[in-house]
Amino acid sequence: MKKLKSYYMHLRQPQSIERKWIFPLAIGSIVSLFLLFLTTLTSSDGTPLLPFYRSFTAYSSVFVESKLKPVPVSNLPPPPRFAYLVSGSNGDGKMLKRTLEALYHPRNSYVVHLDLESPPQERLDLQNYVNDHPTFKKFGNVRMITKANLVTYRGPTMVANTLHAAAILLKEGGDWDWFINLSASDYPLVTQDDLLHTFSYLPRDLNFIDHTSNIGWKEYQRAKPIIVDPGLYMTKKEDVFWVTQRRSVPTAFKLFTG
Numbered sequence: 163m164k165k166l167k168s169y170y171m172h173l174r175q176p177q178s179i180e181r182k183w184i185f186p187l188a189i190g191s192i193v194s195l196f197l198l199f200l201t202t203l204t205s206s207d208g209t210p211l212l213p214f215y216r217s218f219t220a221y222s223s224v225f226v227e228s229k230l231k232p233v234p235v236s237n238l239p240p241p242p243r244f245a246y247l248v249s250g251s252n253g254d255g256k257m258l259k260r261t262l263e264a265l266y267h268p269r270n271s272y273v274v275h276l277d278l279e280s281p282p283q284e285r286l287d288l289q290n291y292v293n294d295h296p297t298f299k300k301f302g303n304v305r306m307i308t309k310a311n312l313v314t315y316r317g318p319t320m321v322a323n324t325l326h327a328a329a330i331l332l333k334e335g336g337d338w339d340w341f342i343n344l345s346a347s348d349y350p351l352v353t354q355d356d357l358l359h360t361f362s363y364l365p366r367d368l369n370f371i372d373h374t375s376n377i378g379w380k381e382y383q384r385a386k387p388i389i390v391d392p393g394l395y396m397t398k399k400e401d402v403f404w405v406t407q408r409r410s411v412p413t414a415f416k417l418f419t420g
Contacts, residue, residue: 242339247327250346258346267354271335278312317391
């Protein structure tokens with residue numbers, strides 16, 4: 163019987179020990195909740211009532227303000243404006259829209275062009291897209307060359323189409339700083355905000371074209387050959403071809419390369 167009694171008392175002892183911790187645990191929880199409630203109390207002017215909380219807040223604010231040194235807005239250079247030509251050919255309508263949307267920024271100006279090889283329905287679809295787009299209508303900075311040109315890659319018609327777009331942008335595109343010529347298959351690797359921010363620190367008269375009259379080897383390779391562009395006199399696109407004869411370099415003016 164003594165063994166059973168001792169065994170029974172041994173089983174009841176952990177329960178009595180656990181009961182001893184219930185009361186202190188409850189008191190500690192109540193005190194913690196009360197202190198947490200006090201930290202949420204503020205005075206009429208919005209400052210915390212507890213002094214240690216006020217000192218901690220003041221210390222934190224001083225620490226943060228000492229690290230933050232915002233640049234005044236007046237010291238930032240004004241962002242530039244870009245003028246874009248985005249051109250394509252037959253079947254490039256969807257890619258041209260994608261590229262235009264990726265390049266779009268309200269500060270910039272845009273001219274889009276699908277050449278004469280693209281079907282009329284594709285050009286009409288692009289024109290309706292430009293005219294009906296709510297953002298383009300709001301800022302009025304996207305234009306389309308509705309009278310399509312026949313453009314031959316590497317030919318004079320390609321240069322003529324670029325100059326045509328530049329003339330439209332100079333006449334109707336407002337003030338802009340740099341002209342960028344892209345095709346429908348191009349896609350930007352940086353956002354326009356990042357590009358505008360980077361170029362805002364550059365002088366506006368900076369030219370990225372290698373413009374020089376010292377043409378060197380290009381005199382024989384590019385100035386003297388005669389290139390015929392079928393796009394100048396045909397309605398169907400054909401590749402340019404070279405004539406066997408060569409011309410002499412003009413003497414009335416200098417040739418510049420870029």
